[in-house]
Amino acid sequence: MDKTYYISADTLTLERIAQALQPGSRLALSEERRQRIQFCRDYLTGKLRDSDELFYGINTGFGSLCNIMISKEETEALQYKLVQSHACGTGDEVPPEIVRLMLLLKIQSLSYGFSGVRLELVERLVDFFNQGILPVVYQQGSLGASGDLAPLAHLSLPLVGLGEVHYQNGKREAAEILHALGIEPLRLQAKEGLALLNGTQFSGAYTGWCLLEARRLFHIANLCSATSIDAFDCRLSPFDERLHAIRAHEGQQQVAASIRRWLEGSGLAVRDKYYVQDPYAFRCTPQVHGASWDAISHTERVFLTEANSVTDNPNIFPDSDAILSGGNFHAQPLALVLDYLAIALAELGSISERRTYQLISGVRGLPSFLTSGAGLNSGLMIPQYTAASIVSQNKQLCTPASVDSIVSSNGQEDHVSMAANAATKCFRVVQNLERILAIEWMTAAQAMEFRRPSQSSPAIEELLGKYREEVPVLEEDRVLHYDILKTVEFLRKGIPG
DSSP: OOOEEEESSSOOOHHHHHHHTSTTOEEEEOHHHHHHHHHHHHHHHHHHHHOOOOOTTTSBOSGGGTTSBOOGGGHHHHHHHHHHHHOOOEEEEOOHHHHHHHHHHHHHHHTTSOSOOOHHHHHHHHHHHHHTOEEOOEEEOOOSSSSSHHHHHHHHGGGGTOSEEEETTEEEEHHHHHHHTTOOOOOOOTTHHHHHHSSSHHHHHHHHHHHHHHHHHHHHHHHHHHHHHHHTTOOSGGGOHHHHHTSOOHHHHHHHHHHHHHTTTOHHHHSOOSOSOOOHHHHTHHHHHHHHHHHHHHHHHHHHHHHTSOOOSSEEEGGGTEEEOOOTTOOHHHHHHHHHHHHHHHHHHHHHHHHHHHHTBSOTTOOBTTOTTBTTBOTTHHHHHHHHHHHHHHHHHTSOSTTOOOOBGGGTBOOOOOHHHHHHHHHHHHHHHHHHHHHHHHHHHHHHGGGTTSOOOHHHHHHHHHHHTTSOOOSSOOOHHHHHHHHHHHHHTOOOO
């Protein structure tokens, strides 16, 4: 089966991104995009040959050095030195799957033909993607304006034979890998270093990854809440379609419908209830989860606009004979929605932990800590501590990055977005949410054992049966760290939405 995805006039969607990132998938430039790239490059080459006009970063210095002219003989050295000097990232390495997405987004942006790079350069990025040559990139160093400069410099170093790459499960010098594969390092020409470094592809790649995970974890959150609702012997009335029709937030309606589907056919759900109302963590799941879904949806719209945009500077318009210097590299749109997304996902974790807490509290016919031998056994006492700790960390990570700014480049770059910091914070919130939801599922599954012989819905019982093949019922205390890890893996296998 052909797994080649063409960079073309088609709009990049989350679905296409997910497909392109599958193992074995390859990229290729459509003929239309190849022509656009070449047309723009030919225009720029002619412009530099026939004009002595100053164009930022093409024949001038960078940042506050923008008024210093660079001779035609030094143009190539200028681009090489730019990539060298800006590769000063630090901190943890960017995960390989996000580096792969950075390559995809950079190829997409350059393919529109407004950046002035050679076709050869874009094709080399495609080759890196297809051959699994993944540059080593670091998480810290970008201010989210003038582009994600330091991370994108590290992404670009291997193109010129510098830096390190991950290749075939090992980390090696880029020059060594290029030599082994018979690939000559590129000699960057006018505008190319700047086009590579300007852009929002670091922040954008994190946003795309977080969104793909957010979609998956949202469905898991709905499953966990439905299972907890049944395990806690809650009423179904809060999920009645009529209630949500009169407060018609899209996400709220969607969550209520999801919970109704999960609980369809549940014997527990329809039996007589002895409680007039249920705690908010159960009763208000549609309102809370739904608001988070609306935030996810908004973030997706902003991200896809960014992913299908040109974000370097200056931009070249051959059709109107113009080279325009602007600020499309400023990542403020991503910074704001990354903060928003982090808050929305943290709230999914916050309400999940509250359901976990209720389930172990020794009420509604469930034993304290969901163990029949409380005292000698602690049961599920401490997983709730773990969830509470992670929830608290998420609250700390949700301090917004986008309200911050700091002056750089001698005042030339006097307002920055901090989107990169928002991105790496959101990444950690996503990872934390997965663990919180795993703890809720583990807890709800244990609570179900104390409702027997009553049954939940066929859909939930089927999943519980599969889960018990990997994580047995907690009869006596054991090391629950391993149960949490196994639960995370179980939920990663794919929960139907």
